[in-house]
Amino acid sequence: MGKTLYIAEVDGDTSFQHVTLKITPNVEGDYFDMKGNYLGSTSQSKKNIYIIGRDSLRNPYSRSNLPQNFYDKQASFDGTGNVVNLQAGAKYGTIITDLSAVTRINVAENIYNHYYTEAGFDINRLKYKTITDATDLDRHLSKTEIQERNDRYTAGRRDQLEGTGFAITRVGGYKYFGEYLKELEAEISIHYWHLGKNFDTGYDIMSLCSHEHKHLEDCINDVKNKTKINSEARAYYHQTMVDKNWKFISFRFKAGYYKMTPVLEKLSEEDLKKAFGDKEQYEMFDPLKFNNKNISL
Structure with a gap:
């Protein structure tokens, strides 16, 4: 889910041409399913709002069928105390401002x-x-x-x-x-x-x-x-x-x-x-x- 930038030069200096810069999106936030049910938050959540969508069969993810390793810690069924894995959040979450x-x-x-x-x-x-x-x-x-x-x-x-x-x-x-x-x-x-x-x-x-x-x-x-x-x-x-x-x-x-x-x-x-x-x-x-x-x- 990250973006890789290839740097050709910096201010005309081509010695940087083999340098790559990997930018990973900040997905610290609170996670909800497609009905708006709270699933949990990343450990350093800034309360950005993310919605997780559907699995490979187009079934909506929900509290009962979340992706494997979605949590670093699962403390409850209603989302309270659940810690969302940062990589899983980046893979499955879409920020609310990008949605229809x-x-x-x-x-x-x-x-x-x-x-x-x-x-x-x-x-x-x-x-x-x-x-x-x-x-x-x-x-x-x-x-x-x-x-x-x-x-x-x-x-x-x-x-x-x-x-x-x-x-x-x-x-x-x-x-x-x-x-x-x-x-x-x-x-x-x-x-x-x-x-x-x-x-x-x-x-x-x-x-x-x-x-x-x-x-x-x-x-x-x-x-x-x-x-x-x-x-x-x-x-x-x-x-x-x-x-x-x-x-x-x-x-x-x-x-x-x-x-x-x-x-x-x-x-x-x-x-x-x-x-x-x-x-x-x-x-x-x-x-x-x-x-x-x-x-x-």
Whole structure:
């Protein structure tokens, strides 16, 4: 899986013409199967996300039929404590940013759930016990409830109340969401298609989860105490200044946040400097430009 470069000369010096340089890709990361089930991590994982595909018969690899010598250490069936062999990772894994939209969307739910749990949050606290897809926020409403909601608000007002960029947290009793979220029932939704586009690593996802979980806590406290503490400013501050994952996020995630969210309006100049550094580094960066290989497993 490595790449071999043959060096003919260096600055005109041909004495280097017989030198070869073997470059092995960095495959330190977290490994998942094609359903997004966590398999384990390499010993020095930087939380890059890898998906392993199919065997020679085109059967998807899974927890029950992994390649021989896939692990240096296998401690559990659910992936916890399992150490993936670096060479096996390079042979069988494909980084999430190289995968097709269909493949990425198929693995997103379980991968989001894994990192939500790894970040220390209880997935069972959510009504549906999963991170739902923010592309379809009406999926649980009946036709009658949708019509009642549409009659209650204008399209513009609905966008204000229910619109989302990367993700959204909704808590029953905090706002009106029909019958499917009763008081204090909660749902966190993240766009599945952002995985591998704007969220490249597990740190990116855990950072986003910390933002949404802060909303969840604040909304619940507002309902219980009849207050109005929930705000984007509080969630952005917690994510960038308090949560431990922010300092490890990918540059693309950080640039996307800088250019595609209202964070510039929600943090002070001092906190923006601490969180994002010099703004010049983002000027030429286009968070909507992607160069993935569109691989389908």
